[in-house]
Amino acid sequence: MLTIAGRKFRSRLFGGTGKFSSPEVMKEALEASGCEMVTVALRRIDLNNPADDIMSVLDRDRYLFLPNTSGARDAAEAIRLARLARASGGGEWLKLEVTPDPRTLLPDPIETLKATEELVKEGFKVLPYMNADPILALRLQDAGAVAVMPLGSPIGTNQGVLTRFQVEIIISQAQVPVIVDAGLGAPSHVAEAMEMGADAVLVNTAIAVAGDPVRMARAFAMAVEAGRIAYEAGLGAVSKDAAASSPEDGLGFLR
């Protein structure tokens, strides 16, 4: 069972709540995914449409809310969002995101580290979204992050684990759980991450924008489970040369 900051999770799939076509579809898809932790964002209320509160459909007893700091461009903005999240009743858990470039949405490593240091001091359980940099992962871990969240590929791109080499190093070194986040666009992508030994994955876009988000959520859940079981079972070694699966002896009668 996965443990993060002392809390146990049966499911190793974490869900995002953005981009769903309706609150009802989101609710049903999250239920089908089996996830126990969901990310949420903070935004100004649209005063012309104040009843538009999609979070009201989510059962807070069923899901641990992981507020994110999406939209923050530097540490100061992320810290402000984190404090607002806590005041909103979001608890201490925080997915720290600092993405100054709207084109790539790649995280700023220096501002992310600065914000992690401050927010850990303030008592937050910080899960930083980070580029797949093994040294940065260690620095964030040393700063008190309760998990690290290296990206597979840029947010919302569905490109899968383009950072495989670096994520493997991060997993081999980390003392805290490694959650591969962003860009995981198909069940095969999450299976790959889990086979590599990732502790969990976070998926939003690929489920939310699927033709049938509820069935896709189920497919992702199965892939996460399959990947994890395969990792625990121990994958065979990769080799360049062929090795016959059938016995090489006993062919004398042919020639």
Added chain:
Amino acid sequence: MKVFCNGQEQELTPGAWVTDCLNTLGLDPLSVVVECDGKILTREEYASHELQDGSVLELIRFVGGG
């Protein structure tokens, strides 16, 4: 008096509390976090924090996100 909520001007009775402002806007205090003149308020403060003419409020809530 006038206050500014999420950038929009809002007319309120002088001496109004944050709770009065939320009621006027039809917002459930339990689903809103309020930052008033740069200070984040706790829910308990909504009923005791008196707004001033020209106060700037940010009214924030959780929305879907990844």
